[in-house]
Amino acid sequence: MAVNLYDAAYELEKAIRQSDEFRRLKQVYDAVNADDSARRMFENFRNIQMNLQQKQMMGQEISHEEVDQAQKSVALVQQHPTISKLMEAEQRMGMVIGELNQLIMKPLEELYGNPTGR
Amino acid sequence: MAVNLYDAAYELEKAIRQSDEFRRLKQVYDAVNADDSARRMFENFRNIQMNLQQKQMMGQEISHEEVDQAQKSVALVQQHPTISKLMEAEQRMGMVIGELNQLIMKPLEELYGNPTGR
Ligand SMILES: [Ca+2]
Numbered sequence: 398m399a400v401n402l403y404d405a406a407y408e409l410e411k412a413i414r415q416s417d418e419f420r421r422l423k424q425v426y427d428a429v430n431a432d433d434s435a436r437r438m439f440e441n442f443r444n445i446q447m448n449l450q451q452k453q454m455m456g457q458e459i460s461h462e463e464v465d466q467a468q469k470s471v472a473l474v475q476q477h478p479t480i481s482k483l484m485e486a487e488q489r490m491g492m493v494i495g496e497l498n499q500l501i502m503k504p505l506e507e508l509y510g511n512p513t514g515r
Numbered sequence: 516m517a518v519n520l521y522d523a524a525y526e527l528e529k530a531i532r533q534s535d536e537f538r539r540l541k542q543v544y545d546a547v548n549a550d551d552s553a554r555r556m557f558e559n560f561r562n563i564q565m566n567l568q569q570k571q572m573m574g575q576e577i578s579h580e581e582v583d584q585a586q587k588s589v590a591l592v593q594q595h596p597t598i599s600k601l602m603e604a605e606q607r608m609g610m611v612i613g614e615l616n617q618l619i620m621k622p623l624e625e626l627y628g629n630p631t632g633r
């Protein structure tokens with residue numbers, strides 16, 4: 398990778414670290430992890446979500462009990478003041494990353510969508 | 516998205532466009548598309564590949580004939596002087612994009628891999 402490309406990527410990484418969205422995410426992530434009960438509740442929620450996603454991807458059946466358990470864990474974390482803030486911050490950060498990826502992929506999309514000599 | 520984040524992403528996009536890897540890719544991509552026979556051969560190869568990938572993802576069976584056809588189309592494009600250069604350029608560009616994505620995801624990976632208060 399050429400120097401100016403690496404420099405530009407490094408500057409972007411720095412801008413991400415300094416962005417409001419990342420600072421906010423770090424703040425609420427640390428708050429959740431500093432609180433044992435919140436951390437366990439969030440880890441439990443994450444495990445349930447990942448387990449369901451894996452089953453869906455592998456085409457395995459999901460039982461009524463599992464759907465119930467998942468809905469309850471979503472309701473729990475949504476009502477938790479710190480965890481709900483973390484999930485909101487993750488969503489915002491995810492949108493930023495999505496926009497950045499779109500920008501980075503723009504040259505390629507233009508090239509493949511619009512060949513010069515066709 | 517904040518202004519400095521957007522600026523940094525825009526600078527990176529510009530650096531990608533000006534990179535040797537992207538210029539080279541555009542050059543050989545245009546060369547393939549300017550040559551009707553090469554373009555058709557490459558499109559045929561791409562269609563076969565995408566078709567196989569879709570079948571794999573959906574867990575569908577792939578016949579011996581399809582495997583045969585895919586291997587033949589790979590051999591054809593690898594021997595084609597312009598198309599083989601395009602595939603090489605795509606691979607290099609893909610590696611650059613992969614490195615850029617890794618850099619951009621570094622702040623998040625550090626955060627999630629290493630919570631401060633745990
Ligand atoms: Ca072209």
Ligand SMILES: [Ca+2]
Pocket residue numbers: 426427428429430431630631632633
């Ligand atoms: Ca923490």
